[in-house]
Amino acid sequence: METLPLSGIRIIEPGQVWALPYAIAPLAMYGAEVIKVESTVRPDSSRGGPQPDNQVEGDAWNHGGAYHEVNRNKLGIALNLNTQRGKDLFKELVSVSDVVAQNFPPRVMRNFGLDYPELKKVKPDIIVLDSTAYGSTGPWQNYIGYGSSIQAVTGLTYLTGYEDGGPVQGGILYNDILGALTATYAILLAIAHRERTGEGQWIDLSQYQAGVVQLGEAFMDYTMNERIPTRRGNSHPNFAPYGLYPCSGDDSWVAITITSDAEWMNFKRAVGEKWVDDVDLESTEGRLHHREKLDASIGKWTSSRDKHEVMRQLQTAGVACGAVNNTREITTDPHLSDRDFFRISNHPAPIGPRPHAAPLFNLMGVQLPPDRLAPTLGQHNRHVLCDILGYSKEEYQELEEARVIGHIPDNQGVTPPPDPEALLRMGFLAEYDRDYKKRLGIYPGELEEKKEQ
Amino acid sequence: MSGSALQGVKVIDLTHHIAGPYCTKLLADFGADVIKVERPDGGDSARRLGPFPEDIPHPEKSGLFLYLNTNKRGITLNLKDPKGRAALLDLVRDADILVESFSPRVMPSLGLDYQTLKQINPSLVMTSISSFGQTGRYRDYRATELVLYALGGMAYITGEYHREPVKHGYNQAQYLGGMAAASGTVAALLQRWRGGVGHQVDVSILECVCSTLFSTVLDYTYTGMVSRRQPMEGSSLRYPAQTKEGYILPTPGVMGDWETYAEMAAVPELHDPKFDTPAGRQVHSDEVDSLLKSKWLERTAQEWFHHAQEWRFPFAPVQTMADIAESPQLRERGFFVEFPHPAVGTLKYPGAPFQMSESPGRNGQQVRAAPLLGEHNEEVFSSLGYSPQAVAGLCKQNPVPSPISGEG
Known part of the structure; x- marks a missing residue:
């Protein structure tokens, strides 16, 4: 089998929530060895939901659907970066890696002493991607923003809505995902640059900019005609119907x-x-x-x-x-099914089999290995420390006892699951489909039937 | 600093409209040598789409086309003509990448399917961007931006509860497809550079739209809940609010507590135990809304933005293109680029989504304006050894642009 395009590339991902892990997901599918760095103090906040069948059971922090959507095929360690030894370990990892990709606000990694200038000292050709709301420089560099805020500043909210109405927010995570797709490209470019020249570099990604570049023609209307483009519902200026x-x-x-x-x-x-x-x-x-x-x-x-x-x-x-x-019609769509866009991963109970999306670019003819499940918190502590960094069993145990590494989050609570019946009554849902597993072909019994055929 | 990331990478660009040209713009802006191939009778369909200066259509003045085709050289070829096809094959011979955005049946019908091109250039990467992808039962269906927003599920969850769904403004789906295709192209290039062979990259714009739903899809596949357009009642903090000037998104975010929010907004009446929890605010949403509604009118959106950010609340102004053009953050980061073009003069354009310390690309000072139709015919073909007469015969232009037709 042909090796994958990113095999041999090691990426350290101290990322959180969706935007950054989503960016790294396709790189992991295409062969990069991704080490997700979390901490027991503050695990990735996307671990919480949605919980399978809205049931909170056992180590629920390992069951969240969004977490599994973006973290399959990655290794996971839980490292306390508030300790000096945790910081030293992080630098040791960087010294044997190719890329560090993170999405904390600019001051966080700076305060840890783990920003690009510091990491470059450890590994001169390291590639560091900082993904922030507004960019790592400029008067707004410390401002905070989520997907929905970014949508507003980029001009997209103002341009979305009915011809006779006010601005509308569309898909509150939209700009998180857009920022992620942009980060994927930036990292691939930097790897290409390093492949060609041997140089690493710093990528300063602004989600604000990532949104504005997708409205180029609206901006050009302003720049050409000093006219402020506005909402036009679903209509098109050149075509009807x-x-x-x-x-x-x-x-x-x-x-x-x-x-x-x-x-x-x-x-x-x-x-x-x-x-x-x-x-x-x-x-x-x-x-x-x-x-x-x-x-x-x-x-x-x-x-x-x-x-x-x-x-x-x-x-x-x-x-x-x-x-x-x-979403019911999409996940059961015959065309997407022909293309195997939603692929079933067999998670252990209580998650069970679930469909997850394929990468958005398909290198036809490159056979992707089956997905490996997303790591439980700290699942690969031992592998990373002992097998990659060469720590002895004793040293490993000592780090575990000193709580520099761990498996159990300090705060084990997850957001309480929603009450679908109440949401349905209040109009927040189109439907609550109790037969969804059957429809998706992920009923345990049904899977066995399929296998027998 | 050793040039930009894709310096020396040769790209043949057979794309038109938005998704494909955006993909090759991303490659060109970061250093690739992109040769854009247009049909002689009017060229890229984007040339006929606005905005135009003073709304007067002109094939060299489309703001859409000018934005999407920076840093490319442009030639004209009729691919249906055997001579045109042969010239394209000459170009493919020493290219690294070919990007196309035709409907999937077109390239094979021109005798330009991947297998044929690979015989000429075994290491070629070919990126194919289409609405539905190269396989599957809707492969040959037609699509536009709105159709993709409908089928991809983004329309259904966007808009007001009691009204029809509404799509995002402008052409988000097309841009998403271009971005994903640029990633796929560089991934395939890396595959080849690192000892592999060339591959065809398949990108479906529909799948890109679906992917932006993210957690809404997981709500179904993990719990059976199907999301829809949300009722406005009791959730005004998630929606744009009118201020003295412009709209503000007054979101409390996930970090801040309600006491601090009330203090930041300076509305003492909000310091009431009945508003402390999200559930409480939901029950008393009318009161919360009316207390805040008049408050927001006291300042402008920009004023609220800076004020709330000082309190660590992720407020955001609902910006217009004028706000963006004047944004101090974008200006200080050197985001905008300005450069001359023979038909429209010097204009300000959006720059790149990210800054790379060692790969500045051709942003900043060195932007090449979008090519005039056939501008580089002579330059490109004479470098292949074609005589001036052969070039003239090959690239004959139809002086009358064809009427507006076809979006995709």
């Missing part, structure tokens, strides 16, 4: 978008009703001019139809169309 239309069933919608005259002719043929025959509608200009009337007619046509049926019919005719899916 372009929108979401109601379908049969509760809160059920379909996207129909026509971006060429040829597509309009396809739509016309597929619908085959009198209202689409208007010659005025055969040009983009005409359709834009009659946008409102057209939207009303299309809405009337879709309202008695099933969204997936509309999608099938229009796509077959050559029209860009898609059902508005919820």
Whole structure:
């Protein structure tokens, strides 16, 4: 089997919550040896949820779904960086590693004496990525921000929403994930740079900047025309029809978008009703001019139809169309299933088998090994210290007794799981699907059946 | 400092619209030599999409195109013509990477599938960006930004409770696809540099959209809960609030306690045991909302932002593009770049998402403006040994740009 692109690269990840671990996840899948550094004092806060079946059992801090989504294929150690020996151990690890990627606010690693200038002394060609809300320099460098705050400063919130309404926050973790995808690229670039020149370097990633660069054309409108772009709902300035239309069933919608005259002719043929025959509608200009009337007619046509049926019919005719899916529909989507996008990992009880997403870039022809499960807290303390750093059994035990390393978090509580029935009543959920395991094909009994076939 | 990260890497760019050009922009801005191949009759479809100065369409003045194609050289080729195809194969012969963003059936129909290209250049990395990916039953379906937001689940959870779902502004899905593709391209390049062979990289924009749902997906796969657009009641701290000037996101975050929040906001009435817990604030949400609503109107969004940050609350102003253009943080970090272009003059553009200490790329002083249609025909083909007549015959341009058609 061909070696993986990142085999032999060792990455130290003192990362927390989702953004940074998410960035490193595909690198681990593609062969990097990733050592996640947590501490028993403050374990990764993503360990808590969602708990399998909303049941808090035993070492619940090892059961959280978000933790498993982003930390598969990594090694894990729990190291107390508040102690001098913990800091020394961290530096020892850096001296045999290639990349350190972290997302604490800038002052944290500086205060630990573990920022880039210090780590470079230990390993001259080390690559260090600091991912922060606003960047590690500048007047706002110490300001804090989460995904939702970042969405607001980048301009995305202002630009999202209905034509007649105020700004809307879309997907509160969106900018965390965007920051993560950006960090993945930055690290790969730095590895390429080192491969070519032998040099390490410091990457200063600002999630604020990572958001603004995805709104380039909105910025250009300001820079060219001194005009402040604003919200326009789902509509498109150049094309019509372009929108979401109601379908049969509760809160059920379909996207129909026509971006060429040829597509309009396809739509016309597929619908085959009198209202689409208007010659005025055969040009983009005409359709834009009659946008409102057209939207009303299309809405009337879709309202008695099933969204997936509309999608099938229009796509077959050559029209860009898609059902508005919820998370149940996505995780059971036949196309994503054809592509094996959600892959089942067999966690031990009480988690059991669960689907997790594949990397977003697929090197076709490179066979990925099966996923290794995310580490329990401190699971690889011994492996990392004894096998990688060469500590003796006695030295290891001593470090454990001195609580420099550990397995059990000081605070064992996890956020209490939500009450799905109450959330449903209050309108926060579309549905609470008690048969979800069956639908996802992760019922223990069902898996065995599949194996037998 | 030894040049930028991808210095010396040769990229043939067959992409158009947004996702593909953004991928190759990310490669070009960090040092790769990108040759953008456009069709002679009007070029990249992004040239026909705005914004334009004074809203007057012009193929060399699209803000979208100008932003997405910095640091690339541009040539024109008709790939359906045997001579054009042969010239492309000449270019592929000594390239490291080819990036394309056609619908998956197009490259094979041009006789340019990966297997064919690999025979010419066995170490070639070929990155293919498409809406649905190179495999699967929707492979040949059509998509636009809105269709991807619908199918990818992001639309369903975005917007107001009682209204239709709404997508994020502009073209987030396309950019996500470009970013993931840039990562895949460099990963495949590393694979080759480190002793492996070339590979085709498959990126599906739909999967990129799905991935941004993150915990919402896990709520289903771990517990069976299906999320939707949230009711506004009792949760105003999670939504933008109107201030004296602009909107503020007044989020208490996870660190701060309510007492401190009340003190920071200077609303003494909020110091009440009934508001102490999130559940209590939920029950008495009308009171909380009305107390704060008038308070926010006392200062501007920027004032609240700095004030709350001093108290360690992660408030954020809902910024417009004007706020961003004037942002002291971005200015001090040297984020923006300014450079001349023959058709639109000197303009200010957004720079890079991150700074690399040893790989400054071609940001800063050395930005090359987006290419005019066919600008580098002579330069590129004469370096391959083509005669001026051959170049002229190959790159004949249609002076009349084709009308707007097709988004993707």
